Amino acid sequence: MFPNIQQGILQRYPLLNKKKGWSFLEPHPSVVATKLLERRKFEDCGKQFNMIACSWLQFMIHDWIDHMEDTQQVEIVAPAEVAEQCPLKSFKFYKSKQFPTGSLDTKTGFLNSRTPWWDGSVIYGNNEDGMGKVRAYTDGKLKIARDGLLEHDDKGIPISGDVRNCWAGFSLLQALFVKEHNAICDMLKGHYPEFDDEKLYQHARLVTSAIIAKIHTIDWTVELLKTDTLLAAMRINWYGMLGKKVKDLFGNIFGPELSGLVGLKKPQDHGVPYSLTEEFVSVYRMHTILPDKIILRDIDSIASKHKSIPPIQEEYCSFCVHVFHYMKKL
Numbered sequence: 001m002f003p004n005i006q007q008g009i010l011q012r013y014p015l016l017n018k019k020k021g022w023s024f025l026e027p028h029p030s031v032v033a034t035k036l037l038e039r040r041k042f043e044d045c046g047k048q049f050n051m052i053a054c055s056w057l058q059f060m061i062h063d064w065i066d067h068m069e070d071t072q073q074v075e076i077v078a079p080a081e082v083a084e085q086c087p088l089k090s091f092k093f094y095k096s097k098q099f100p101t102g103s104l105d106t107k108t109g110f111l112n113s114r115t116p117w118w119d120g121s122v123i124y125g126n127n128e129d130g131m132g133k134v135r136a137y138t139d140g141k142l143k144i145a146r147d148g149l150l151e152h153d154d155k156g157i158p159i160s161g162d163v164r165n166c167w168a169g170f171s172l173l174q175a176l177f178v179k180e181h182n183a184i185c186d187m188l189k190g191h192y193p194e195f196d197d198e199k200l201y202q203h204a205r206l207v208t209s210a211i212i213a214k215i216h217t218i219d220w221t222v223e224l225l226k227t228d229t230l231l232a233a234m235r236i237n238w239y240g241m242l243g244k245k246v247k248d249l250f251g252n253i254f255g256p257e258l259s260g261l262v263g264l265k266k267p268q269d270h271g272v273p274y275s276l277t278e279e280f281v282s283v284y285r286m287h288t289i290l291p292d293k294i295i296l297r298d299i300d301s302i303a304s305k306h307k308s309i310p311p312i313q314e315e316y317c318s319f320c321v322h323v324f325h326y327m328k329k330l
Contacts, residue, residue: 010065010110010278042292048226054290055169056220062162062170063122063212065281067096068111109278114162116276118216120209123177125161134159134178140185140200142178149175181208210262214238238262 077083077090101109115121123142125131136143143159145151150158150171158166160174184204188195195203218234239247240260252263261268 010067010112010276010281044291048223051169051291051294053220053224055173056216057284058165058170059122059173060216061284062114062164063118063120064114064116065112065276065284066114066162066164067281068113069094070097112276117274118209118213120177120205120212121161123161123174123181123208124205130161134161135201137197139189140195140197140202140204141182144175144178144182148179150178177208177212180211181205184208213262236260 072095073092074095075090075092078088083089096110098108099111101107103109114126121130123134125134134142143151150160152158157163158171158174160166160171160178163171166174181204184207185200188200188203192199218238222231222234235244238260239262240252240254240256240258242254242258247259247263250259252259252265256264256268
């Protein structure tokens, strides 16, 4: 079972070190973002990164973080220089709701409406009501349509753990890991026929969540930064200094340094409540890798050898990119 740590305060790093005389905001994050991260023209990542990576990123965001919203609505209007190209002239959203933190350094903060860790809530749900909607209550499995995609309710909304801001790439990953969960249920039932629906569900959820965490740690993150140092660091994080072979043979018996953080019998959190920080939320965005346009292709068409399926439509993403840069100036 996963503990309920929903609606934790999104923490902030200390802004000032009085003893050493430096400020955490020097240089200011907006200056760093403008000088280092602002996109002046789209650079194709080639074989390293593509739209599937964007899908995975959103898949993780829906598992970790979302600011609880207030009732006050804000409207961002498309800048005049790009308004004519935008099918959506403005974008409306709700402000994040502020709460008292009880801290002397930061008096107000924001609540996280999602469970801020790898519990697979993106497919399982963030609360009891959400978890009940996605379960089939047969052999521990989750609901999935006959075509292998997500089921939809009477309003046409996908049935899955978290469906806010969903699109094809994100929903595809949800369906993929629902099928993975169900396949694990079949495997467990074959080995442990005495397991009831609840036991099959809970064990399959643990395994599926671990698979998601592993993919992000030693596959996705490594491909994102693509350095030998990062590759070594992520594998040590998962397997420890002694490596995969030793851990597979003996398990995590040598502690986090030698056997990695995964598989510890007790968490080593040093008494600090688990949470993600506002700084992490601010930087964990990848609008700059969105292409200026997305080509939609007809999968039923037959492509000749060495050629792509012919395009049927081009969707321009300039509104998303330009509004993102505009919002940074507010």
